[in-house]
Ligand SMILES: Nc1ncnc2c1ncn2[C@@H]1O[C@H](COP(=O)(O)OP(=O)(O)OP(=O)(O)O)[C@@H](O)[C@H]1O
């Protein structure tokens with residue numbers, strides 16, 4: 001469930017559906033409109049337009065980058081890194097979370113490890129990762145993976161600990177052997193929380209990606225931001241920022257949409 | 267019918283959590299012949315659920331034995347089926363998926379398990395809801411799915427822990443009569459836990475009253491009524507009222523001292 005489900009609660013009865021949809025749309029985009037408005041006012045007045053180009057110039061630059069295709073290879077490699085890092089963190093995170101919740105030895109081993117990486121900003125690990133993996137895709141993937149691991153582990157850990165004992169007993173009484181319980185009962189029962197963990201991890205993945213690429217990459221969106229910044233092409237730098245923000249935004253929205261469409265039972 | 271009789275001898279259960287020991291069941295012995303409908307009543311916290319889960323094999327006894335058809339139980343088994351108060355349906359499976367679950371574990375092939383499941387789905391008046399998920403059903407429907415799920419894999423013994431406790435009166439009565447029909451048709455041993463004296467007496471051939479915590483068998487009252495009559499005739503009869511009063515009195519003796527505290 002996303003916050004979109006309970007906005008404007010109570011309006012359902014009195015207002016016709018199409019009007020509601022328009023109202024939702026307007027409410028949703030008002031903050032962005034205000035942001036763009038303030039940005040436009042500040043640019044060239046309070047802040048010199050060299051360091052804060054007007055939103056319309058930035059918009060034009062976004063268009064240019066997309067039409068010329070200059071940014072596309074970088075976007076592609078960045079999305080690949082986000083995708084692989086996130087996928088790895090889902091697989092490892094779910095196994096770790098469920099394992100820790102259902103087995104004391106597993107919890108003892110990994111608890112310390114997780115407690116140690118929890119407070120470290122993942123960007124601080126980039127130099128270390130470069131040392132191990134060099135500059136490039138592997139380092140970015142590792143950082144994305146580490147950053148996404150925690151929300152996924154925590155969500156699946158908490159949910160796996162709270163699995164209704166009666167569900168496990170139900171499966172056992174119908175003849176399911178104990179060794180199948182984690183896979184066949186605990187993980188499905190934990191599924192809604194795993195989905196929440198993934199939803200929380202998506203924006204974190206993009207943050208981790210850009211912080212890794214700013215330092216440890218010769219390609220990718222983060223690298224482009226840095227490169228344009230270094231040569232003083234601030235409009236293009238902003239444009240790349242806007243593109244990666246939009247990508248993150250649509251990734252979350254697309255995920256929520258797919259979740260609603262594909263999973264009926266939650 | 268000779269299968270499904272339960273023998274409990276000198277059963278004791280002590281819970282240990284965080285260094286604390288709670289004795290929940292104390293020296294309880296009980297014989298449930300095959301095909302009997304036995305209800306268990308007792309004050310809250312006296313160990314009714316504990317007793318049921320011990321028989322189900324979910325919990326290990328601290329002392330004593332539980333045997334089904336003279337074989338001591340070893341963990342959960344498909345000879346026993348539990349119906350939980352909170353249904354415990356698998357939310358990720360449809361009604362059909364829940365009801366076929368036990369047959370799937372047994373390795374019954376798909377066609378046959380769907381046919382069997384369909385039979386019990388129809389028996390519970392759930393036809394048309396096969397593809398619904400538990401969250402799309404009302405409480406009464408969920409409990410009927412849970413009952414169908416347990417009946418479908420054909421356990422000899424039905425263990426029910428306040429299964430109708432969360433339902434409103436008319437629904438509860440309808441399900442009680444449904445359960446009685448099933449019990450007669452399918453010849454199951456039923457151990458039925460409830461805190462509702464009326465429900466216990468109406469349903470069962472025998473009602474066991476448990477003492478207050480730590481629970482043991484206090485007494486058992488035989489309920490000898492002609493169950494071919496309609497409900498209203500049964501509950502209006504003098505013998506029925508007398509038997510109900512016996513159970514009520516006995517239970518009241520156990521709850522009273524606590525209430526005075
Ligand atoms: N997991 C547990 N750990 C420790 N003590 C427990 C546990 N489960 C139950 N108990 C204790 O055992 C006793 C019996 O509990 P049980 O749930 O069997 O009672 P009950 O008769 O089913 O009560 P109710 O009518 O309220 O459902 C209670 O004192 C309870 O506090």
Ligand SMILES: [Mg+2]
Pocket residue numbers: 314315316
């Ligand atoms: Mg109970």
